[in-house]
Amino acid sequence: MKPISLRPANIPLPYFDFLLEQLNRGEPMVQQAFGRHVHWGYWPYPKQADGSVEDFAIASERLCQRVIAAAGVKEGDRVLDVGCGFGGTIASLNEQFHTVNLTGLNIDSRQLARARQTIKPLNQNQIEFVEADACQMPFADASIDVVLAVECIFHFPSRVAFFQEARRVLRPGGRLGLCDFVSTPFFQTFQNVTAQLGVKLANPVYGRVDSSFTLADYKTLACETGFSLRLQEDITRNTLPTYPVVCHVFEQMNYSKAVKATATAGLLSRLGLLRYQILSFAI
Ligand SMILES: C[S@@+](CC[C@H](N)C(=O)[O-])C[C@H]1O[C@@H](n2cnc3c(N)ncnc32)[C@H](O)[C@@H]1O
16 A cells, blocks of 8 residues: 555644554554554453454444444435544445445545545445544535544534534434543543643543533533434443553554553543443434
8 A cells, every 4th residue: 555644634643643654564453453443342242352453343343333323324325424534434334335425524634545545435335535624514504414423523623513513514304423432520520620730631642632521511512503312322331342452552562652541541431430422313
């Protein structure tokens, strides 16, 4: 594969700088773990996770399938995947459906370049990749059937602006399917106190991460922006095997800052302070 330019994104995403460098080098472990999807895994029976990178890649595919199912994607739909990473969700949709119109949107042109190189339309599907901010989308009003946001909203400048944009571009009957890290009220208070004390919990590896939103905040936001909740599933327990395997991959690559950041998120998740939710909304 042609090496992708390493010019950084216009918002700092240090873990993507690292991933792109490793992928350009052809590093097989990073390719297997993150070459398609850059998100956590879903294990229906978490005790059966075997800790291997292969098992993690299968679990990552399962997670994206669950978000696709939650949003009710069907043949003929125009689907927009915001924060599309290397296009893994677009690739899954392309393999699963025959007549869908797929658009992947990302703020980082380097990720889009990789997606364009690796994903070609199958059957009668159409695919395009667009460089833009999920909070200012270059699409007409009421032009899309399904908006997906797989593990990316915490990076966006504003959840409110993103929901307003998703509502604007969706057709009547349209759906929004997402998965996100969602805070508990206790964790929110804890974060507020630490912020007031000037203590920074965020680790620079993952860039801007806003994990302050609770499930109640999501429900209020949906209501205020004209969405109704279709489905809510707390899958925290099903994602927990992700943490040791992702830490292992980063350890093998000597990316110690990422090991620390991932282990901290793992601890917060095991303590139940940080939850992982799949949510689906309709208009
Ligand atoms: C954890 S990755 C998830 C990627 C992909 N959804 C997946 O599941 O493989 C987060 C993604 O959000 C993208 N992103 C961050 N801020 C964005 C923004 N404001 N607008 C669009 N995409 C953004 C990043 O470039 C990255 O691709």
